[in-house]
Amino acid sequence: MPEETETDVVSPAPRSYPFSRVRLEPDPQYARLRRDEPVCRVQMPYGDPAWLVTDYHLTRTVLGDARFSRADAVGRDNPRESASDVSQVAESVLNMDPPEHTRLRKLVGKAFTPRRVEQLRPRTQQIAAGLVDGMVAAGPPADLVESFSFALPAITICELLGVPEEDRDTFRRWADAAVSTSSATPVQEQDSFVNLAGYLGGLIAQRRAYAGTDLLTGLVQARDKEDRLSESELIVLAMTVLVAGYETTAHMITNMTYTLLTHPHQLRQVKQRPDLLPSAVEEMLRFNMFAPAMNARIATTDVLVGDVLVRAGESVLCSRGSANHDENVFANPDELQLSRDPNPHVAFGYGPHFCLGANLARMELQVALGTIFSRLPGLQIAVPEQSLVWNSSTIMRGLTAFPIAW
Numbered sequence: 138m139p140e141e142t143e144t145d146v147v148s149p150a151p152r153s154y155p156f157s158r159v160r161l162e163p164d165p166q167y168a169r170l171r172r173d174e175p176v177c178r179v180q181m182p183y184g185d186p187a188w189l190v191t192d193y194h195l196t197r198t199v200l201g202d203a204r205f206s207r208a209d210a211v212g213r214d215n216p217r218e219s220a221s222d223v224s225q226v227a228e229s230v231l232n233m234d235p236p237e238h239t240r241l242r243k244l245v246g247k248a249f250t251p252r253r254v255e256q257l258r259p260r261t262q263q264i265a266a267g268l269v270d271g272m273v274a275a276g277p278p279a280d281l282v283e284s285f286s287f288a289l290p291a292i293t294i295c296e297l298l299g300v301p302e303e304d305r306d307t308f309r310r311w312a313d314a315a316v317s318t319s320s321a322t323p324v325q326e327q328d329s330f331v332n333l334a335g336y337l338g339g340l341i342a343q344r345r346a347y348a349g350t351d352l353l354t355g356l357v358q359a360r361d362k363e364d365r366l367s368e369s370e371l372i373v374l375a376m377t378v379l380v381a382g383y384e385t386t387a388h389m390i391t392n393m394t395y396t397l398l399t400h401p402h403q404l405r406q407v408k409q410r411p412d413l414l415p416s417a418v419e420e421m422l423r424f425n426m427f428a429p430a431m432n433a434r435i436a437t438t439d440v441l442v443g444d445v446l447v448r449a450g451e452s453v454l455c456s457r458g459s460a461n462h463d464e465n466v467f468a469n470p471d472e473l474q475l476s477r478d479p480n481p482h483v484a485f486g487y488g489p490h491f492c493l494g495a496n497l498a499r500m501e502l503q504v505a506l507g508t509i510f511s512r513l514p515g516l517q518i519a520v521p522e523q524s525l526v527w528n529s530s531t532i533m534r535g536l537t538a539f540p541i542a543w
């Protein structure tokens with residue numbers, strides 16, 4: 138019999154991960170793990186085994202601890218759900234550590250300000266109203282996914298980047314082929330990325346010649362003493378904003394509309410008190426399970442996480458969804474309490490990689506839900522709820538179509 142090694146002792150047989158996906162609900166295994174084994178071994182469909190953290194405080198510890206690296210994920214067989222691996226793009230802000238990461242975030246922060254996001258609010262409101270006008274003109278039923286949820290963030294990102302009106306259909310076609318829910322082949326997907334990068338390169342060159350008021354102009358002009366963003370950094374950053382900000386927000390709009398329609402008491406609350414919308418959005422960000430743990434952190438040295446000694450070089454995944462249901466932090470975590478306060482959820486991450494677009498996403502979600510429920514007060518699901526089809530092949534949870542009537 139082979140001798141038992143030290144690794145065999147500290148690394149028990151991994152559980153298969155991600156766990157089951159039922160609508161937007163957490164798998165019961167999360168609650169058991171938080172209680173009994175808050176740091177456990179898992180095996181994802183692709184890549185090396187990893188540690189999975191399900192506890193809220195340990196999640197914040199790992200995500201905020203400089204001994205865990207994102208840059209070390211580049212070039213490894215990372216634990217992941219699909220064959221492709223976004224962690225291989227070394228130039229992406231998500232795959233950098235300080236000081237490179239700090240430098241990039243500082244420069245981007247000069248352009249991606251809360252003020253710029255707020256300036257977009259009236260325009261986003263106009264776009265959302267226009268999309269509802271289109272649905273009303275065509276008459277019920279409509280598919281919210283097709284008619285609203287993807288269109289709103291697509292147009293908002295075009296506004297943000299300053300994509301001119303005449304290019305938006307082409308831009309949206311490429312962006313759609315690049316998202317995980319598309320039916321594009323890998324070759325079409327790759328072509329779309331190349332087209333998008335080429336197109337954004339052209340836009341950036343234009344902004345150098347003629348300054349506008351959009352984010353790209355802000356990024357081109359962003360300076361920190363003598364430092365500024367290079368041409369390729371600008372392109373990769375604009376691509377990252379598109380990839381990170383489009384599909385996520387689109388699914389969230391549908392998921393939150395579904396959540397309110399299936400919680401009539403809470404829906405009545407939002408209708409009676411529209412001022413509740415910002416905290417309702419925070420609560421639904423917390424409440425809805427969205428994606429499994431992803432973007433592994435690599436231990437750069439041996440680190441004790443809870444009771445588990447994570448060895449240098451091992452991967453750690455944090456389930457933000459599980460952390461958001463931690464009963465030691467959120468009273469009655471499986472209840473949707475729209476005025477929950479405080480609500481320190483980690484749906485936008487935690488630590489240095491905290492979502493760059495969180496304020497933009499919040500604004501879009503508030504505008505989207507506000508517009509949908511004020512313009513269509515009789516909104517309902519147009520088919521029996523059991524016949525709704527949830528994505529099973531993509532990382533983000535969401536509906537493939539959401540038939541609605543009003």
Ligand code: HEM
Pocket residue numbers: 230231232242377378379381382383385386389431432457483484485486487489490491492493494495497498
């Ligand atoms: C509701 C929608 C969104 C959700 C739930 C979300 C969630 C997240 C999360 C959890 C992270 C951290 C990932 C990690 O630490 O591994 C992240 C990072 C990021 N997000 Fe978002 N996001 C959303 C919308 C957006 C939007 C609209 C944009 C841009 C316009 C955006 C841009 C980014 C970028 C660039 C990063 C990487 C930041 C860094 O590595 O420093 N996201 N997002």
